[in-house]
Amino acid sequence: MLTTQWLYALSGCVLIALGLRSALLHRSLLQRVLAINVMGSGVFMLLIAIAYRGPTLSPDPVPHALVLTGIVVAVSATALALALARRLSTERNDE
Amino acid sequence: MNTASLIVFDGLLLISIVSLAWAALATTDARRSVILFMAFGLLLAVAWARLLAPDVALAEAAIGAGLSGALLLAATNDHSRQPATAQTETTRTEPDRRVGMAIQWTVTLLCAALAVALAWALAYAFDSTAKDTLARAVSAHLDVSGVSNPVTAVLLNFRAYDTLLELAVLLTAVLGIFALGPARADYQEAGPIFDGLTHWLVPVLILMAGYLLWVGAHAPGGAFQAGATLAAAGIVLRLAGRHHFGLPAGSTLRITLAVGVGMFLLVGLALLAVGRPFLGYPTAWAGILILLIESAAMLAIAATLVSAFVGGRPNPIAINTGEKP
């Protein structure tokens, strides 16, 4: 177990906790979306840290592939959430 | 010397990342938190590069540091035009506030407990088993996959089903965005300086997308990174106020959005027809079939991301008056 791996994995845990806390406590929808994105980045960091094998060995490609698709899915889910938030605010303004 | 200074580097980088995330989530000003979030994405790209994940770093550089920032800034713009949404913090009574504080502290403590539990699970997982079985399986079969970049091999060959489903998820997301309403207003035409930048930036981005698609077979790169880079070209055109460009119009747009899933299914069914398993490429053909699917996926991903940036059903007026690009 490498020091580098631990540093990044622990930071991933911190990011997950930070994101979850804000997603639960924030009022503004935009910031909840950001919070969930931070949480996702924490999960990505855990996965990439697990894949790391030190400076000489090549890392495990499977988590890399997972994170790569995760990033693209996260951005499209974010866009969908923002479109939902926009529709919600126009509905509220019409009332 | 070298390893010690790299550990110091890791420490500084991670402190920056965590404090940017904390600051982005602590402020109530939407534009401020988006700017902080963009810087967060940028440093994540550096972190992935540091952990020898260049494929992921490429995607994060294009999406985390570029596209999602533009997307979120566009969203804050349409909030700031409607001042009514500013939530007035009503004066709360003392017991209410105490309940609020109690909830805040409970949630904070539970989240901290989650972080500790995750760390404990990690320590346990790292210690107990011999891992690597998947990594070994990938490297053992790499020479029959048609490509030599292991990440591309996983995405487009070994786990091609997952990638097909992922493209379906993207398609669903963009259909949801279209269903929720019309696009945001177009940007005003840019001044001469930004316009001058787009004149060479857009061709370079398109070229770069092609390069990443081609290089993905044997080096970091591939359909996702190429699609994100191509989408950046479209978003730059939109930002410059050229709303007839950057995205095909009408039925061409709908076909482009579906072409990734379509090509995947077509290849899968064609393989079934010649008696192979669904998406089980013959080794001799694997390279060319993967390139075919990746080209289609690149176009679909780019169109999806630009549509996401535009933020809704494309404006029909703009389609009719627009000259064919």
Place this chain on the structure above:
Amino acid sequence: MSDLLSLSVLILMFSLLLGLLRILYGPGAGDRMLAAQLIGTAGVGILLLLSLILDQRSLIDVALILALLAAVAAAAFTGQRQIRHD
């Protein structure tokens, strides 16, 4: 040479941390945007140095993508929308 490179990457990281202070304390949104630009440029420099230190040539492509997209955020930040007539 490799000592110089690892020292350089630390100095660039320090320079990035200075930019981080500006992005955290603002005061205006424009100041934060500027600081984000500095962090981007420093990030490009760090990636180029890391590509030599870690012997990963593809990190140059990552730096190139960051460099090409550096103006996109500023344009999205300052872009003004047309006023709709419907």
Place this chain on the structure above:
Amino acid sequence: MTDILSSLLIVAGLFFFLAGSIGLLRFPDLYSRLHALTKADNLGLGLLIAGLAIHAQDLFTALKLLLIWLAVLAASATSAHLIARHARRQETGP
């Protein structure tokens, strides 16, 4: 010989990087910060890239490095202009 030249270029580049970020931190208002950042930062990256290009294994890599510098130069000039104009609009009103 090339090692010494490249080290000198890298060190000079780092100096401008630091000068730029200290300027960003210490200068009193947005417009002077713009100045500090765009001048020093790009010169810093330019020198750094020149130092690294000496080590480039082939011409393609060297050209990519040059393209990175040109892209950062153009992006930083453009965004400095955009941010300054935006700040000015905020001050004078639309």
